[in-house]
Amino acid sequence: MKISVLIPAHNEADVLRECLDAVLDQTLPVVEIVVVADSCTDGTTEIAREYGAVVIETEQGGKAASQDAGLPYVTGDILVCIDADTIIDADVVEKFVAELENGADATCANMLPMPRQTGFWVANRRYAYALGRFWWRWCQAQVGRLMVLSGCAYALRTETVRSIDGFPGKLITCDMDLTWSLYEAGYKTTFCHDALAYTYDPETFKVYTKQMRRWASGFFQNFQRHKLAVVKSPAAMLVVGSLLLDLLMMPVTYAFAITWMIRDPWTLKWLATSIAIHWVISFVIVTRTITWRQAIVGFPCYWVANWWNKGIYLWTFIREWILGRHYVSWTGRQGKATVIAPMSRPRKIALIGVAAAIALAGASWHARAAEIPLPETAILLLAITAAAAVALSFFCMPRYLTLSASLCTAGGGGLELNQVPAVAGSQLFWYLALIALAMGVVGAALAYLGEDAQIEHQRSAFAGSAAPLF
Amino acid sequence: MYGHSHSGIGAIVLTLVAGAKGGIGYLVKVIAHAQH
Numbered sequence: 001m002k003i004s005v006l007i008p009a010h011n012e013a014d015v016l017r018e019c020l021d022a023v024l025d026q027t028l029p030v031v032e033i034v035v036v037a038d039s040c041t042d043g044t045t046e047i048a049r050e051y052g053a054v055v056i057e058t059e060q061g062g063k064a065a066s067q068d069a070g071l072p073y074v075t076g077d078i079l080v081c082i083d084a085d086t087i088i089d090a091d092v093v094e095k096f097v098a099e100l101e102n103g104a105d106a107t108c109a110n111m112l113p114m115p116r117q118t119g120f121w122v123a124n125r126r127y128a129y130a131l132g133r134f135w136w137r138w139c140q141a142q143v144g145r146l147m148v149l150s151g152c153a154y155a156l157r158t159e160t161v162r163s164i165d166g167f168p169g170k171l172i173t174c175d176m177d178l179t180w181s182l183y184e185a186g187y188k189t190t191f192c193h194d195a196l197a198y199t200y201d202p203e204t205f206k207v208y209t210k211q212m213r214r215w216a217s218g219f220f221q222n223f224q225r226h227k228l229a230v231v232k233s234p235a236a237m238l239v240v241g242s243l244l245l246d247l248l249m250m251p252v253t254y255a256f257a258i259t260w261m262i263r264d265p266w267t268l269k270w271l272a273t274s275i276a277i278h279w280v281i282s283f284v285i286v287t288r289t290i291t292w293r294q295a296i297v298g299f300p301c302y303w304v305a306n307w308w309n310k311g312i313y314l315w316t317f318i319r320e321w322i323l324g325r326h327y328v329s330w331t332g333r334q335g336k337a338t339v340i341a342p343m344s345r346p347r348k349i350a351l352i353g354v355a356a357a358i359a360l361a362g363a364s365w366h367a368r369a370a371e372i373p374l375p376e377t378a379i380l381l382l383a384i385t386a387a388a389a390v391a392l393s394f395f396c397m398p399r400y401l402t403l404s405a406s407l408c409t410a411g412g413g414g415l416e417l418n419q420v421p422a423v424a425g426s427q428l429f430w431y432l433a434l435i436a437l438a439m440g441v442v443g444a445a446l447a448y449l450g451e452d453a454q455i456e457h458q459r460s461a462f463a464g465s466a467a468p469l470f
Numbered sequence: 471m472y473g474h475s476h477s478g479i480g481a482i483v484l485t486l487v488a489g490a491k492g493g494i495g496y497l498v499k500v501i502a503h504a505q506h
Binding site: 135136138139140142238241250278 | 476477478479480481483484485487489491492495
């Protein structure tokens with residue numbers, strides 16, 4: 001059995017040596033290393049050649065595309081895919097091969113941050129990965145639906161990836177796309193929790209947040225792309241559905257809990273109890289992987305970072321699925337700028353329509369309840385519509401239009417809030433308010449429907465970089 | 471998240487189902503081993 005290692009790399013000269021050293025140090029011999037140097041301007045190519053790797057120089061601009069560029073050069077039966085900023089334990093390839101020989105079509109390692117890395121965000125990740133190893137990912141593996149093959153170190157038969165036309169690269173989290181594409185093709189994955197891979201994790205808030213935003217966006221994009229396969233599979237529904245349920249229930253649960261606590265601060269004891277239980281259970285689990293000291297330091301970091309993660313996921317849910325604005329840029333360790341595509345025209349029309357419908361329903365309810373005359377209802381209706389349109393417009397409207405519409409809305413809303421009787425004697429105020437509000441609505445609507453230069457520029461810049469999802 | 475962790479009713483359900491499945495699988499293995 002011939003084992004090949006495929007490593008996509010983009011300016012990884014600083015870390016590639018330790019990655020290749022680990023590959024050459026395996027207990028099962030690796031007969032071929034293929035390094036795809038994607039748009040490299042440092043010494044990546046030279047280092048790879050020093051180690052005897054087959055080097056393919058390319059300008060793909062993405063991991064999956066780089067892997068695809070390297071795939072024709074792979075001659076092994078087993079393909080081990082490793083990130084260039086990752087080092088694997090000496091027995092990882094051996095364990096991968098054992099899993100594949102045991103019936104798995106693809107398998108992956110458990111990852112951990114590089115041992116020498118420190119800091120708040122790394123301590124959080126170390127704890128999270130250690131917890132996932134014997135809890136979340138273990139659970140997913142038990143029900144036969146690993147959410148994602150760890151992108152930094154996984155293995156599959158070369159013919160398997162060729163049978164699905166190579167590495168899927170249309171979404172920004174290509175490892176998850178590959179995993180879910182394998183499920184769609186009927187392949188089986190396993191989680192090789194004894195195989196450990198160490199990777200460079202984000203050390204700063206900025207880079208961590210960028211990575212989490214990309215991961216969260218990738219999750220929702222993958223669900224969108226593979227939704228039929230997910231819905232058809234009870235195991236997938238359990239793994240993905242449980243995550244979505246928890247995410248969507250979170251605002252409701254916490255709103256309820258906060259209200260409860262404001263009424264009776266003593267209920268904080270339940271929060272403290274739940275944290276303590278969570279800490280004890282997770283502590284027992286993580287100390288099978290990391291040291292006691294790392295666990296003690298890691299728990300508070302993990303607990304705080306988890307709130308931030310949940311917030312990112314919730315907002316990403318709204319942005320990706322409701323606003324239809326997709327994350328399309330690669331923002332890995334090298335910290336490239338985050339790019340989010342603008343909303344499509346049909347989506348804008350639909351959202352304004354929904355906002356108007358909600359406003360109409362709200363105004364009707366208000367008018368009926370307060371028994372107020374029609375002009376006042378009209379003002380209320382316009383105010384709510386404009387407010388909703390302006391609120392939505394913040395996501396893609398030029399700033400000056402947003403400001404103008406906001407001012408109009410504020411004026412109209414202010415008159416409405418003062419319950420028109422104060423100006424009831426003056427019809428002029430009513431007309432001014434109506435005109436202002438109408439301007440707000442029309443301005444916001446036009447800004448949405450018009451394709452201004454900025455949006456057009458963004459759209460052309462992203463043409464071809466990400467497939468349309470809707 | 472992203473396959474690492476989540477918390478709530480869904481997480482509890484997933485853990486219980488996976489635990490039950492893992493437990494049954496383990497028992498099957500033990501019984502099969504004993505029969506050999």
